[in-house]
Amino acid sequence: xxxxxxxxxxxxxxxxxxxFLECVQDMDHENMFWYRQDPGLGLRLIYxxxxxxxxxxxDIPEGYxxxxxxxxxxxxxxxxxxxxQTSMYLCASSFRDHYYNExxxxxxxxxxxx
Amino acid sequence: xxxxxxxxxxxxxxxxxxxxxxxxxxxxxxxxQWYRQNSGRGLVHLILIRSNERExxxxxxxxxxxxxxxxxxLLITASRAADTASYFCxxxxxxxxxxxxxxxxxxxxxx
Numbered sequence: 001x002x003x004x005x006x007x008x009x010x011x012x013x014x015x016x017x018x019x020f021l022e023c024v025q026d027m028d029h030e031n032m033f034w035y036r037q038d039p040g041l042g043l044r045l046i047y048x049x050x051x052x053x054x055x056x057x058x059d060i061p062e063g064y065x066x067x068x069x070x071x072x073x074x075x076x077x078x079x080x081x082x083x084x085q086t087s088m089y090l091c092a093s094s095f096r097d098h099y100y101n102e103x104x105x106x107x108x109x110x111x112x113x114x
Numbered sequence: 115x116x117x118x119x120x121x122x123x124x125x126x127x128x129x130x131x132x133x134x135x136x137x138x139x140x141x142x143x144x145x146x147q148w149y150r151q152n153s154g155r156g157l158v159h160l161i162l163i164r165s166n167e168r169e170x171x172x173x174x175x176x177x178x179x180x181x182x183x184x185x186x187x188l189l190i191t192a193s194r195a196a197d198t199a200s201y202f203c204x205x206x207x208x209x210x211x212x213x214x215x216x217x218x219x220x221x222x223x224x225x
Binding site for chain 2: 004030031033035040041042043045048050088090092094095096097100101102103104105106107108110
């Protein structure tokens with residue numbers, strides 16, 4: 001079974017703090033993704049990585065950065081957390097294949113920024 | 115730049131009834147996928163249909179794809195209370211594995 005794990009299920013941080021969200025997958029997937037999910041807005045892609053040390057901006061990268069030093073791990077960093085970053089954060093991974101690219105999701109991290 | 119639009123946004127049915135959700139998209143795709151999300155959890159992949167396929171079945175799920183109309187539908191037959199969840203369509207195209215997700219349909223199945 002593919003397993004994608006996220007470091008925390010719930011996280012509460014203060015405005016201005018640096019926040020690290022970590023994601024680990026065990027299926028040797030090339031691709032890893034970070035999304036945020038907000039009511040009425042669906043899933044929005046923040047960043048995408050298709051290989052170690054490679055990254056691509058998604059639709060809403062502002063205020064976020066990412067790190068992928070190892071194939072299995074993809075970190076999302078909020079350099080200075082703000083209240084509008086309160087959201088559900090979802091990590092996913094997949095093979096880099098146009099036709100068999102189903103994504104496997106972690107359980108999500110619900111982040112609250114006070 | 116979300117591509118998938120889902121209809122209806124919410125659906126409430128009785129156990130045993132069929133549930134149909136629709137998804138429309140704007141540009142050519144390689145495949146279309148459906149995912150399910152239980153409240154407060156991650157998404158789970160249900161089924162993938164490729165652009166050269168018209169229909170696919172998996173258990174109580176039936177997915178159709180009409181590329182001329184750029185639309186897909188997900189049918190859940192003989193629904194159960196445990197099917198209560200949000201359902202998302204996602205379109206895949208030639209961008210190395212990225213998907214564009216719709217905003218989802220909230221399905222409520224009453225016992």
